Every structure is written in C-alpha cells, then in structure tokens.
Amino acid sequence: MKIACDIPVSEVMSFPVIKATKNMSIYDIANIMTENNIGAVVIVENNKPIGIVTERDIVKRVVSKNLKPKDVLAEEVMSKKIITIPQNASITEAAKIMATHGIKRLPVVKDGELVGIVTQSDIVRVSPELLEIVIEYASITPEEKEVISLDTDEFSEEYINGICENCGYQGRVRLYQGRYLCDECIEEFEEKEE
Known part of the structure; x- marks a missing residue:
C-alpha cells in the first residue's frame, strides 16, 4: 500500500490537459477557460x-490595462518561466515546489512533453496533510523571512519568503529596485522599462 505522500503525480493529475498555442488570442483562451x-x-x-x-x-x-482581449496574444501575457514536474515525481515533491515557487498548478511532463497538470486541489484531495506545507508557506510574515537560493538557470537570484510590496502576494519575493517584489510584478516593471 502506498503512503499518500508517495503517490506519483501521474495518479492524481488531470489529463488530457487543456492547452493552447502562443498565437491564440486572450479572448479565445478566456473562452476555453470558461467552457x-x-x-x-x-x-x-x-x-x-x-x-x-x-x-x-x-x-x-x-483587463487592468484596458486592452482588447481579441487583440492580445497568449505569448504577450503568458508566464514564460514555467515550472514543470516529471510524471513520476511524488505529490510531496509537487507540494514543495508549489510552496517554494508560490504557484497553484504544475504542468506534468514525460520526456519534456506535456502529459497532465497537477493542482493544489488535486494534492489536497488525496493527501490533506500536505495542505499544511502550503498553509505554512503562505502564512510566513516578513519578520520570518528566510533566504532561498535556487540553483537553476531561471532563478539564480536570492529569494526570501515574504510579501510583494506591489501586489500583496505572499510567498517567494526578491529585492528589486529597493522593494521586495514577486516575479510577476518584477516582470511587469521590466516590461515597462523596455
């Protein structure tokens, strides 16, 4: 018998995954989400x-920039620093990745190809005790900030557990121009500077 935490993500993931291409409009993607x-x-x-x-x-x-969804392509809006998980990884590993990166869903891959998606809800449904990891991570106050060093090509800077001073997101933030910001807000500021 498998302990709930040792269950591979392939057993709890959703598939087939609803997907789109980078050239689709946000209008079409929003309709796909709704449907x-x-x-x-x-x-x-x-x-x-x-x-x-x-x-x-x-x-x-x-929406907040009053852009027309039919005129905006997915590639202009999508989060490009996508974090994936192999299908044979455990749901414990998935929960830790979600908590570390402050995300709610992970695309599941096999040999680099998309085979499913696993969400916090999927994990909690089969292993409610893993919810504690996510709750504990989200409840960290700025005074309890802990440095996280991520050794990947995408994340080579030092991050702390804290609150984004721009949007209020609680989770992984880093110092950017004198303020602690989440990756999404940093990306927005960098886009404005271009």
Whole structure:
C-alpha cells in the first residue's frame, strides 16, 4: 500500500490537459477557460510547455490595462518561466515546489512533453496533510523571512519568503529596485522599462 505522500503525480493529475498555442488570442483562451471551468491554460509548442496563462495573468496584463482581449496574444501575457514536474515525481515533491515557487498548478511532463497538470486541489484531495506545507508557506510574515537560493538557470537570484510590496502576494519575493517584489510584478516593471 502506498503512503499518500508517495503517490506519483501521474495518479492524481488531470489529463488530457487543456492547452493552447502562443498565437491564440486572450479572448479565445478566456473562452476555453470558461467552457472548461478551469483557471489556467498551458501554452505549448510541439506538445512541450512553453508558458501558462492564468486568470490572474489575464486580469493583471489585459483587463487592468484596458486592452482588447481579441487583440492580445497568449505569448504577450503568458508566464514564460514555467515550472514543470516529471510524471513520476511524488505529490510531496509537487507540494514543495508549489510552496517554494508560490504557484497553484504544475504542468506534468514525460520526456519534456506535456502529459497532465497537477493542482493544489488535486494534492489536497488525496493527501490533506500536505495542505499544511502550503498553509505554512503562505502564512510566513516578513519578520520570518528566510533566504532561498535556487540553483537553476531561471532563478539564480536570492529569494526570501515574504510579501510583494506591489501586489500583496505572499510567498517567494526578491529585492528589486529597493522593494521586495514577486516575479510577476518584477516582470511587469521590466516590461515597462523596455
């Protein structure tokens, strides 16, 4: 018998994944989300995940800027620093990745190709005790900040557990121009500077 925490993500993930291409309009992607009652669409190229568009991305990068969804492409809105997990990884590993990176869903891959998606809800449904990891991470106050060093090509800076001073997001933030910001806000500021 498998202990709930040792269950591979392939046993709890949703599949097939609702996906889109980078050239689809946000209008079409929003309709896909509505029709399928989902909060995100994985953007793929040759069935390999290259980004993800979430409801939050649409609100922050399209609606709040009063852009026309039919005129905005997925590649302009998607989070490009997509974090994936192998299908044979455990749900404990998935929960830790979600907590560390402050995300709610992980595309699941096999040999780099998209085979599913696992969400916090999927994990909690089969292993409620893992919810504590996510709750504990989200409840960290700025006074309890802990440095996290991520050794990947995408995240080579030092991060702390804290609150984004721009949007209020609680989780992984880093110092950017004198303020602690989440990756999404940093990305927005960098886009404005270009």
